Amino acid sequence: MTAVKAPSPWVKTHYSNIVAGGRVLDLACGSGRHTCFLQEKGYQLTAIDKDITALQEVDLPNVNLLQADLEEEPWPFEGKLFEGIIVVNYLWRPLFSNLVESLIPGGVLIYDTFCLGNEAYGRPKNPDFLLRPRELKTAFSELTCLEFSEGLIENPRPAVRQSIVARKS
Ligand SMILES: C[S@@+](CC[C@H](N)C(=O)[O-])C[C@H]1O[C@@H](n2cnc3c(N)ncnc32)[C@H](O)[C@@H]1O
Numbered sequence: 629m630t631a632v633k634a635p636s637p638w639v640k641t642h643y644s645n646i647v648a649g650g651r652v653l654d655l656a657c658g659s660g661r662h663t664c665f666l667q668e669k670g671y672q673l674t675a676i677d678k679d680i681t682a683l684q685e686v687d688l689p690n691v692n693l694l695q696a697d698l699e700e701e702p703w704p705f706e707g708k709l710f711e712g713i714i715v716v717n718y719l720w721r722p723l724f725s726n727l728v729e730s731l732i733p734g735g736v737l738i739y740d741t742f743c744l745g746n747e748a749y750g751r752p753k754n755p756d757f758l759l760r761p762r763e764l765k766t767a768f769s770e771l772t773c774l775e776f777s778e779g780l781i782e783n784p785r786p787a788v789r790q791s792i793v794a795r796k797s
Contacts, residue, residue: 632659632660632661632664632665632686633659633661634661634784635661635662635665636661636662636716636717636740637781637783637784638716638738638740638777638789638791638793639662639665639666639714639716639738639740640665642738642774642775642793643665643666643669643712643714643738645712645736645738645774645793645795646671646711646712646735646736646738647711647712647734648670648671649670649671649672650671650672650710650711650712650735651671651672651674651709651710651711651712652666652671652672652673652674652710652711652712652713652714653673653674653675653676653705653710653712653713653714653730654666654673654674654675654676654714655676655698655713655714655715655718655723655727656676656677656678656698656715656716656717656718656720657675657676657677657680657683658677658682658683658717659682659683659686660675660682660683660686660688660691662714662716663675663683663688663691664686664688666712666714667688667690667691671711671712672690673688673690673691673692674691674692674693674694674705674710675691675692675693675694676693676694676695676696676698676704677695678695678696678697678698679695680693680694680695698720698723699720699722703723703726703730705726705730708730709730709731709732709735710730710731710732710735711731711732711734711735711736712731712735712736712737712738713727713730713731713735713736713737713738714738715727715737715738715739715740715741716739716740716741717740717741717742718741719741719742719756719757719758719759721767724767724768727739727768728768728770728771728796731771731796732796733796733797734795734796734797735795735796736774736793736794736795736796737768737771737792737793737794737795737796738791738792738793739764739768739791739792739794740789740790740791740792741759741789741790741791742757742758742759742787742788742789742790743758743759743760743761743763743778743788743789743790744758744759744760744761744788745758745780745788746758746787746788746789748788749780749785749786749787749788750785750786750787759790761778762776762778762790763790764776764790764791764792764794765792768792768794770796771794771795771796771797772794772795772796772797773792773793773794774793774794774795775791775792775793776791776792776793777789777790777791777792778790778791
């Protein structure tokens, strides 16, 4: 079994804004580091990615694990609501409105990914996959911003990132 990687520091710091025991969607979950972290914290996880092979190797009997191409297929959570949505190191702007719609009132979005300026430090370098200045604040302006951060971070490696925690009213 592969060792599970550490969660993003942003998620680790802010996850407790999501109501205890709530339903959480880990979008583009990858190897499932946030799925595992949040399940251990007592949340009910739904994890989705176009490639779930890594996560299938982890023993997570209570996780609702879905495979889908989020950029080619219709939004798979129409009519479903979550107390929390986590998006880390993934950017597909057409889904922004789906994320807002899929939060229950009081639900919390935790978004943490690379932004312009990161190309000096490593991948991603393609501007399509890099947030513009304050883009998360603008894109999710109908949510109440609880925390926002933008700029160079040193850990786990130097990168230029933008991150938000925002609550649906
Ligand atoms: C850099 S990884 C981040 C994984 C995870 N969120 C984390 O922080 O560890 C990006 C993930 O997005 C997924 N992904 C990319 N394009 C996708 C798509 N069209 N539909 C679903 N998942 C996609 C990849 O398979 C990959 O697991």
